[in-house]
Amino acid sequence: MLKVEHNTNVNAEFSADLLSKFADKVSRYPEKQQKSALLPILHDVQAEFGWLSVPAMDKVAAYLQIEPIEVYEVATFYTMYLLRPQGKYLLEVCRTGPCCLVGAEKIMDHLEEKLGVKEGEVTADGLFSWRGVECLAACGFGPVLQIGPEYTFYENLTPESVDQLIVDLKAKANN
Amino acid sequence: MARKLLLEHINVPGINTFDVYRSKGGYDAVDKALKTLSPDEIVEEVKKSGLRGRGGAGFPTGMKWSFLAKPEGVARYLVCNADESEPGTFKDRYLMTYIPHLLIEGMIISSFALGANVSYIYVRGEMMPQIRILEKAIAEAKNAGFLGKNILGSGYDLELYVQPGGGAYICGEETALLESLEGKRGNPRIKPPFPAIAGLYGCPTVVNNVESIAAVVPIIRDGGDEYAKLGIGRSTGTKLISAGGNLKKPGVYEIDLGLSCEEFVYSDEYCGGIANGKRLKAVVAGGSSVPILPANLFFKTANNEARLMSYESLADGGFATGTMMGSGGFIAFDEDQCIVRNTWNFTRFYHHESCGQCSPCREGTGWMEKVLHRLEHGEGRMSDMDLLVDVSKKIEGNTICPLGDAAAWPVASAIRHFRDEFEWHVTNASEATTRNYGLAHYADPLVTEI
Numbered sequence: 001m002l003k004v005e006h007n008t009n010v011n012a013e014f015s016a017d018l019l020s021k022f023a024d025k026v027s028r029y030p031e032k033q034q035k036s037a038l039l040p041i042l043h044d045v046q047a048e049f050g051w052l053s054v055p056a057m058d059k060v061a062a063y064l065q066i067e068p069i070e071v072y073e074v075a076t077f078y079t080m081y082l083l084r085p086q087g088k089y090l091l092e093v094c095r096t097g098p099c100c101l102v103g104a105e106k107i108m109d110h111l112e113e114k115l116g117v118k119e120g121e122v123t124a125d126g127l128f129s130w131r132g133v134e135c136l137a138a139c140g141f142g143p144v145l146q147i148g149p150e151y152t153f154y155e156n157l158t159p160e161s162v163d164q165l166i167v168d169l170k171a172k173a174n175n
Numbered sequence: 176m177a178r179k180l181l182l183e184h185i186n187v188p189g190i191n192t193f194d195v196y197r198s199k200g201g202y203d204a205v206d207k208a209l210k211t212l213s214p215d216e217i218v219e220e221v222k223k224s225g226l227r228g229r230g231g232a233g234f235p236t237g238m239k240w241s242f243l244a245k246p247e248g249v250a251r252y253l254v255c256n257a258d259e260s261e262p263g264t265f266k267d268r269y270l271m272t273y274i275p276h277l278l279i280e281g282m283i284i285s286s287f288a289l290g291a292n293v294s295y296i297y298v299r300g301e302m303m304p305q306i307r308i309l310e311k312a313i314a315e316a317k318n319a320g321f322l323g324k325n326i327l328g329s330g331y332d333l334e335l336y337v338q339p340g341g342g343a344y345i346c347g348e349e350t351a352l353l354e355s356l357e358g359k360r361g362n363p364r365i366k367p368p369f370p371a372i373a374g375l376y377g378c379p380t381v382v383n384n385v386e387s388i389a390a391v392v393p394i395i396r397d398g399g400d401e402y403a404k405l406g407i408g409r410s411t412g413t414k415l416i417s418a419g420g421n422l423k424k425p426g427v428y429e430i431d432l433g434l435s436c437e438e439f440v441y442s443d444e445y446c447g448g449i450a451n452g453k454r455l456k457a458v459v460a461g462g463s464s465v466p467i468l469p470a471n472l473f474f475k476t477a478n479n480e481a482r483l484m485s486y487e488s489l490a491d492g493g494f495a496t497g498t499m500m501g502s503g504g505f506i507a508f509d510e511d512q513c514i515v516r517n518t519w520n521f522t523r524f525y526h527h528e529s530c531g532q533c534s535p536c537r538e539g540t541g542w543m544e545k546v547l548h549r550l551e552h553g554e555g556r557m558s559d560m561d562l563l564v565d566v567s568k569k570i571e572g573n574t575i576c577p578l579g580d581a582a583a584w585p586v587a588s589a590i591r592h593f594r595d596e597f598e599w600h601v602t603n604a605s606e607a608t609t610r611n612y613g614l615a616h617y618a619d620p621l622v623t624e625i
Contacts, residue, residue: 133301
């Protein structure tokens with residue numbers, strides 16, 4: 001069950017750049033329909049901070065002139081919103097039927113062994129976490145995984161290509 | 176070789192850019208529509224084309240458009256449903272990635288026909304790369320005068336925006352999509368009123384799939400009658416089929432509706448046969464929500480004729496021997512695949528994605544998942560199959576939206592066609608408990624030799 005984490009000791013300062021993204025989103029809807037910008041704005045906030053804290057969600061509510069509960073109920077409904085910190089790279093493996101037909105379960109087992117953490121846990125260095133997600137709409141190219149916030153996509157995975165991906169991400173993190 | 180209407184230029188380098196797309200005749204249909212046709216005439220062409228919604232339900236697009244209420248002084252909206260999340264279906268991602276201007280061109284023509292001055296493309300949030308591609312393409316189209324104020328001097332204004340979802344399969348249901356676009360949880364609305372009367376912000380709204388809107392471009396360019404010449408019977412035109420699973424050549428194919436199922440699976444022009452020299456055991460023809468079929472029933476209709484890739488032929492024989500075109504999400508299962516494990520996997524998907532609004536779906540999908548889990552893991556009972564059929568019947572038709580049906584059909588059809596395999600899991604429980612990555616222990620007598 002998803003639940004919001006009431007930790008107020010987190011950074012939730014919205015930069016001018018982020019606020020300008022908010023304004024652009026709100027301009028896309030008719031007057032008094034600014035709540036339509038909620039999902040896009042939550043994506044922006046998550047891309048900035050890596051997850052959605054309660055203070056950040058409260059500030060989004062104030063910005064959109066809606067109640068905080070209206071933000072919480074959206075953030076807990078949709079699977080893309082992260083309600084607690086994850087590794088710097090969250091590897092999301094498609095675990096639905098067509099990907100499993102071509103080996104997605106092996107890839108998830110391999111990730112668990114390689115990273116040494118179970119689904120939903122974060123590696124000690126804070127770099128990685130992984131989870132299975134439902135259909136990513138790339139069934140002809142499975143197994144697949146994606147990494148936010150850009151949602152870069154990796155197709156036709158093998159244990160070897162996953163190993164290489166982890167090496168590359170470690171190198172990227174150290175640069 | 177089938178005629179390509181949507182994918183004709185898919186391999187042209189740079190076709191994702193405005194200039195290359197324009198050089199191939201792109202946006203000519205917008206020019207024709209805005210300068211020579213009235214909105215009503217465009218609706219008439221779409222009706223003549225016989226185009227049926229390509230998202231899964233297959234409702235005639237022109238008829239859907241003609242239902243749109245047109246009260247004076249009230250905004251109307253066109254919303255493109257790009258929340259592609261049905262297991263097996265990945266055609267819309269392909270279109271948006273490689274030829275985004277085709278969708279934008281279709282949105283302009285369709286919005287003009289419907290009298291919408293603001294339109295949205297609701298893209299599932301996981302498709303952030305596609306969202307960036309569409310936003311770039313929209314900016315290019317706007318710079319060239321195909322969006323914004325007074326398009327091509329016609330006096331018609333249109334703003335087009337891309338809206339990301341948040342990761343919820345249910346938002347592919349049109350009223351859930353509208354709720355989500357309004358910044359809420361994606362809980363489907365009770366119909367009526369239908370979106371054509373009260374949709375986005377309570378205003379008249381049409382929601383169409385990506386492929387349906389893209390198909391409007393060749394329909395307007397060549398005329399509805401020309402489009403209707405392709406295909407077979409009431410299945411007119413071409414259809415994108417996304418093919419995955421154990422195939423030699425998985426991918427997205429544009430077929431003339433009416434192609435034989437056997438040719439689609441085995442010819443080199445399409446899937447090229449089954450991967451690794453295996454035999455075909457079963458297929459899902461139109462996305463995970465449609466009934467699964469053993470290979471022999473997929474290739475032959477109830478009358479023992481060759482089954483065709485068309486709305487009518489796939490449904491021939493009803494639930495007993497037919498399936499549905501659905502979204503065109505084709506999944507092939509080779510002889511090594513375990514039907515019980517796959518059914519459990521699909522049911523877990525529907526349980527996970529149920530919005531929780533209706534008790535039969537919220538509780539029933541979870542119940543079916545638990546029973547299928549124990550069957551797959553060697554703890555099943557012989558009575559479980561009847562229990563699953565009973566639960567599936569109690570979900571089907573008893574929910575606000577079709578997710579309940581979508582969850583029920585795969586289970587009921589799998590037990591109908593593969594009951595022996597479910598029973599094997601009970602009688603051979605110790606073997607069923609081994610983690611086998613989906614490999615079947617059970618040798619299925621229905622596996623087709625071709």
